[in-house]
Amino acid sequence: MKKLSILFLVLSTVLISCSSDDDAPVPVPVKSEKISNLEAPQTGGQGQPVGGVFTKFDFETGKTTTSDTAWDIAFRGTTIAVNGGVVTGTADEPARNGNVGAAIVTGTFAGVTNAKDVTFGQDANGAFAIPTGSDNGWYNYAGPPTHIISPIPGKILVFRTRNGNYAKVEILSYYKDEDTSKDSKHYTFNYVYNPNKGETSFE
Structure with a gap:
């Protein structure tokens, strides 16, 4: 009888262990995509007041959006806003209602493999987390x-998204079809997005 009790205990432990393994969430594969010709029009410039609606982008869907809340980053001209922090004071910018953070990391796109040790900033009064101006942020x-x-080679944009996930972006071109003889304000970029909450790896 004692032997049967021990056998039952061992089998129960094995079954519980297997059940726990089966219940463990299966990681979703990291998503790697290329976005071509994302339009980021603006009015003004060349000494005139800059304005115009920002084009919002959501890493979770990999698409632009007009949502007031379901967006991570937004583009207008050479400016990139994040859905975190507060409004900067520039015209026509979207309200910030998320906790998106941004950083510029120096390295190759393939070489930036993890966001674990990245320090993130957010938009603030008078300043964007991704600095504007030639050689200050992502472009020259x-x-x-x-x-x-x-785009400045070796400048990789890393983001903590509004959902607490992580993404990295390599801007390839600011011109339509990646052709500098065509219209500007058309972003082409590579990005990698980890859809597993809290996971900082890009591999």
Whole structure:
């Protein structure tokens, strides 16, 4: 009888262990995508007041959105806003109601493999988390005669999303079809998004 009790206890332990393993959530694969020709129009510029609606992007869906809340980053001209912090005071910007954070990490896109040790900032009064201006953030402005805007090599944008997930972005071009002879304010970028909450790895 004693042997049967021990056997029953062992079998119960094994079954509970197997059940626990079966109940463990299966990680969702990391998503890697390329977005082409995301339009980010603006009014003004060249000494005139800048305005216009920001184009919002949601990492979870991988699409632009007009939602007031379900967005992570937003584009207008060369400016990138995040849905975290407070409004900066620029015209026509969206309200911030999330906890998105942003950082610029120096390295290759493939080489930035984890967001664990990244320090994130948020938009603030008078300043964007991703700094604006040539050579301050993600781009360089060549000035006359070409006036070309080029992504700075080795500047990778890393984000904590509104859902507490993590993403990295490599901006490839600011021009339609990645052709500097065509219209500007058309972003093409690679991004990697980890849909598993709290997981910081990009692999």
